[in-house]
Amino acid sequence: MNIQNLFKIAIKALGNNKMRCFLTMLGVIIGVGAVIAMLAIGQGSKNSIKAQISEMGSNMIMIMPGAERRGGVRQSSDDMQTLKPADYEAIVNQATGIAHITPTVSSSGQWVNGNNNYPSQAQGVNTQYLDIRQRKVAEGEMFTESDVKTAAKVCVLGKTLVDNLFPDGTDPIGKVVRFGSIPLTVIGVLDEKGYNTMGQDQDDLALVPYTTVMKRMLAIDYLQGIQASAIDENRTEETIAEITDILRTQHKLRDDQEDNFSIRSMQELAQMISSTSSMMTVLLACVAGISLLVGGIGIMNIMIVSVTERTREIGLRMSIGATGKDVMTQFLIEAIIISVTGGVLGILAGAIATWMIKLFAHWPVQIDPSSVILSFVVCTAIGIIFGFYPAAKASNLDPIEAIRYE
Amino acid sequence: MAKEIIKIENLKRYFKVGDETVKALRGVSFTIYEGEFVTIMGTSGSGKSTLLNTLGCLDTPTSGEYYLDGIAVKGMGKNERARIRNRKIGFIFQNYNLLPKTTALENVELPLLYNSSVSAKERAERAEKCLREVGLGERLYHKSNQMSGGQQQRVAIARALVNNPVIILADEATGNLDTRTSFSILTLFQRLYREGKTIIFVTHNPEIALYSSRNIMLRDGHIVSDEYNDDIKSAEEVYRNLPEEND
Numbered sequence: 001m002n003i004q005n006l007f008k009i010a011i012k013a014l015g016n017n018k019m020r021c022f023l024t025m026l027g028v029i030i031g032v033g034a035v036i037a038m039l040a041i042g043q044g045s046k047n048s049i050k051a052q053i054s055e056m057g058s059n060m061i062m063i064m065p066g067a068e069r070r071g072g073v074r075q076s077s078d079d080m081q082t083l084k085p086a087d088y089e090a091i092v093n094q095a096t097g098i099a100h101i102t103p104t105v106s107s108s109g110q111w112v113n114g115n116n117n118y119p120s121q122a123q124g125v126n127t128q129y130l131d132i133r134q135r136k137v138a139e140g141e142m143f144t145e146s147d148v149k150t151a152a153k154v155c156v157l158g159k160t161l162v163d164n165l166f167p168d169g170t171d172p173i174g175k176v177v178r179f180g181s182i183p184l185t186v187i188g189v190l191d192e193k194g195y196n197t198m199g200q201d202q203d204d205l206a207l208v209p210y211t212t213v214m215k216r217m218l219a220i221d222y223l224q225g226i227q228a229s230a231i232d233e234n235r236t237e238e239t240i241a242e243i244t245d246i247l248r249t250q251h252k253l254r255d256d257q258e259d260n261f262s263i264r265s266m267q268e269l270a271q272m273i274s275s276t277s278s279m280m281t282v283l284l285a286c287v288a289g290i291s292l293l294v295g296g297i298g299i300m301n302i303m304i305v306s307v308t309e310r311t312r313e314i315g316l317r318m319s320i321g322a323t324g325k326d327v328m329t330q331f332l333i334e335a336i337i338i339s340v341t342g343g344v345l346g347i348l349a350g351a352i353a354t355w356m357i358k359l360f361a362h363w364p365v366q367i368d369p370s371s372v373i374l375s376f377v378v379c380t381a382i383g384i385i386f387g388f389y390p391a392a393k394a395s396n397l398d399p400i401e402a403i404r405y406e
Numbered sequence: 407m408a409k410e411i412i413k414i415e416n417l418k419r420y421f422k423v424g425d426e427t428v429k430a431l432r433g434v435s436f437t438i439y440e441g442e443f444v445t446i447m448g449t450s451g452s453g454k455s456t457l458l459n460t461l462g463c464l465d466t467p468t469s470g471e472y473y474l475d476g477i478a479v480k481g482m483g484k485n486e487r488a489r490i491r492n493r494k495i496g497f498i499f500q501n502y503n504l505l506p507k508t509t510a511l512e513n514v515e516l517p518l519l520y521n522s523s524v525s526a527k528e529r530a531e532r533a534e535k536c537l538r539e540v541g542l543g544e545r546l547y548h549k550s551n552q553m554s555g556g557q558q559q560r561v562a563i564a565r566a567l568v569n570n571p572v573i574i575l576a577d578e579a580t581g582n583l584d585t586r587t588s589f590s591i592l593t594l595f596q597r598l599y600r601e602g603k604t605i606i607f608v609t610h611n612p613e614i615a616l617y618s619s620r621n622i623m624l625r626d627g628h629i630v631s632d633e634y635n636d637d638i639k640s641a642e643e644v645y646r647n648l649p650e651e652n653d
C-alpha cells in the first residue's frame with residue numbers, strides 16, 4: 001500500500017473533524033510549549049549564573065570568621081571575631097598559592113557632601129582588592145600601601161556614589177566628603193560596571209583602606225573576612241587546604257577541635273548554585289513533561305472514540321480492499337499528524353511564551369536547540385505510542401461486523 | 407464455452423451462537439460463467455447474505471471449495487483476501503455505505519487508493535468515467551450527504567465498477583429505494599449485463615428475477631431451484647411507463 005495515499009486519507013479524515021482535532025492538539029501544544037519555556041528558563045538562569053561567576057573571578061577564595069554555619073544556627077559575636085589582622089599577615093607570609101589577598105571590613109552609613117547625602121557602605125580593603133575583583137580606577141588613583149599603614153582618610157568612589165554626591169557634575173577628585181562624621185578625601189573614581197546579572201549595582205561601592213574602617217569607623221581589632229585569589233584556578237582546593245593549615249596553627253587549634261573559620265571558593269559556590277538550578281530545571285521539566293503525557297493520553301482517548309465512531313467506515317474500507325495494515329497505518333498517521341502538528345505549534349507557543357517572559361519579567365532565558373529537537377522527537381513518539389492501541393483495535397475489526405455496526 | 411468466474415462446491419457456513427450451531431449454508435454448489443446476471447432469492451434468513459459475503463471474500467466458509475476466476479480462495483490469508491476484494495470484486499450494499507462529507511468522485515476513487523499500481527491521475531480519470539457511466543457526470547463534486555438515495559446507490563455502483571472487477575456482487579441493492587428508483591437502478595444493471603459484466607444480485611423481491619438471466623432460490627441454506635431465464639424483461643420499459651414523480 002502506498003503510504004502517500006494513506007496520508008491523504010488520514011488528512012481527509014482529520015479535516016472532517018477540525019474542532020475535535022484542534023482540541024486534541026491543544027493538549028500537546030500546551031505540553032510542548034511548557035517544556036520549551038521551562039527548559040529555556042532553566043538554561044537561561046544557568047547561563048546567567050555562569051556569567052556572574054566568571055565576572056567575579058572563578059579563582060576567588062573567601063575566608064570568613066566563625067565555624068561553618070549549619071542549618072542556619074546563629075553564632076555568638078565572639079565566634080565572628082576569630083579572624084585577626086595577624087591571621088592575614090600569616091597567610092600573606094606563608095601561603096604559596098595566593099596571587100592577591102585583602103582583608104575586608106565594611107561599615108554602613110551615610111555618605112555626605114554638603115547638601116547631598118547617600119546611604120551606602122564604606123568597604124575597607126587593601127590595594128589588592130582591585131586585582132581580586134578585576135576592577136580598575138578610571139580617574140585619579142587607588143590609595144597606596146602607606147595609606148593603609150597610616151589609616152589615611154581617603155576613599156575611592158564608585159560611579160553611583162559620585163553621581164549622588166556630586167549631582168552637578170563637579171570633578172570629585174581632591175574633594176572632601178564625609179562618611180558619618182569622618183571626613184575622607186576622594187582620590188579616585190572606579191570604572192563603571194553597571195548592574196550585574198543578579199541585578200546588583202556594582203557601582204554602588206566606596207573603597208576605603210581597611211585600617212581606616214577598623215580604627216576610625218568601627219573601632220574593632222578583628223577582620224570581617226579575607227578575600228584572596230588563587231594563582232591557579234585549578235589548584236584552589238590545595239590553596240584552601242594550605243590556608244586552613246596556616247589558620248589552625250595561628251588559632252592554636254587542637255586536632256579534635258573544629259575550625260573556627262570557614263573557607264569557600266567561588267568554584268564551590270558556582271557548583272552549589274548550578275546544581276540547585278539544575279534541580280529546578282529537572283523539576284520544571286518534569287511538571288511540563290506530565291502535561292505532555294496528559295496531552296498524549298488525550299490523543300489516545302480521541303483516537304479510541306474515533307475508531308468506535310468510524311467502525312462502519314473501517315468496515316467499508318476493508319470490504320473494498322484495505323488490509324488490516326492499511327487501516328492501522330491510517331490511524332497511526334492520524335495520531336502522528338495530531339501529535340507532530342501539535343508539537344510544532346507547541347514549539348512556537350513555547351518560543352512566544354519564552355519571549356514574553358523575557359520581555360515582561362526580564363528573566364534570563366535561552367531556548368536550547370536540543371530542547372526543540374527533544375520535544376519534536378517526544379511528540380512523534382507520543383503519537384506512535386498513544387496511537388498504537390486504537391490503531392491496532394481498528395485493524396483487528398472484522399469487516400462484516402464492522403460494516404453492520406450501528 | 408464461457409469462462410468460469412465463480413465455482414463453489416458443497417459450501418457450508420455454520421455459526422456458533424452460544425451452545426447452538428446456526429447452519430446458514432448447508433452445502434451449496436453452483437458455477438457462474440462470465441456475462442451472467444444471476445439473482446439469488448429466498449426468504450429472510452435463508453442464507454443469501456451469508457452466501458454473498460462468502461463469494462465476496464468477506465467471510466470464510468466452514469467447509470467446501472470456492473474458486474474465483476480460477477483461483478482457490480480457501481486457505482488464503484486475510485491480506486490476500488483483502489487484495490482479491492480490491493482487484494476482482496465490486497461490492498454493492500443495501501445502505502450504500504458511502505464515506506460521509508466526501509464527494510462522489512472521492513468515494514468512487516476509494517478502492518483505487520488501496521491499489522498502489524494506479525496513479526493519482528489514472529484514479530481520477532477512471533472514477534470520473536464510471537460516474538458518467540452511471541449517469542452522475544454532473545455531480546462529481548457533490549458530497550454524499552447532498553444526494554438522494556438513488557443517486558447514492560449509483561455512486562456505490564460506480565465505486566463497484568471502478569476497479570474493473572470480474573464480478574459485481576449486490577446485496578439488496580434496491581432494498582432501500584422506491585419502485586421507480588429501483589427500476590432505474592435495475593436498468594443500469596441490465597445495461598452492465600449487456601456490456602458483458604458478471605453480476606450477482608441478492609434480493610427477496612421475486613419480481614426482479616424476471617429481469618435477470620438466471621435465478622437461484624435458497625431456502626434454509628439449500629438451493630431449491632436454479633433456473634435460466636430465456637425471456638428477460640426490459641427494466642427500462644417498465645421504468646418509462648411508471649408515472650413520473652419528482653426525482
Ligand SMILES: Nc1ncnc2c1ncn2[C@@H]1O[C@H](COP(=O)(O)OP(=O)(O)OP(=O)(O)O)[C@@H](O)[C@H]1O
Nearest residue numbers: 421423428430449450451452453454455456457610
Ligand atoms: N454472524 C452471525 N452469527 C450468527 N448467526 C448468523 C450470523 N450471520 C448470519 N447468521 C444466521 O444465518 C442465517 C442466514 O442469515 P443471512 O443474513 O444470510 O440471511 P438472509 O437470507 O440474508 O436474510 P435477509 O433476507 O433477512 O437479509 C440466519 O439464521 C442468521 O441468523
Ligand SMILES: [Mg+2]
Nearest residue numbers: 454455456577
Ligand atoms: Mg441479507
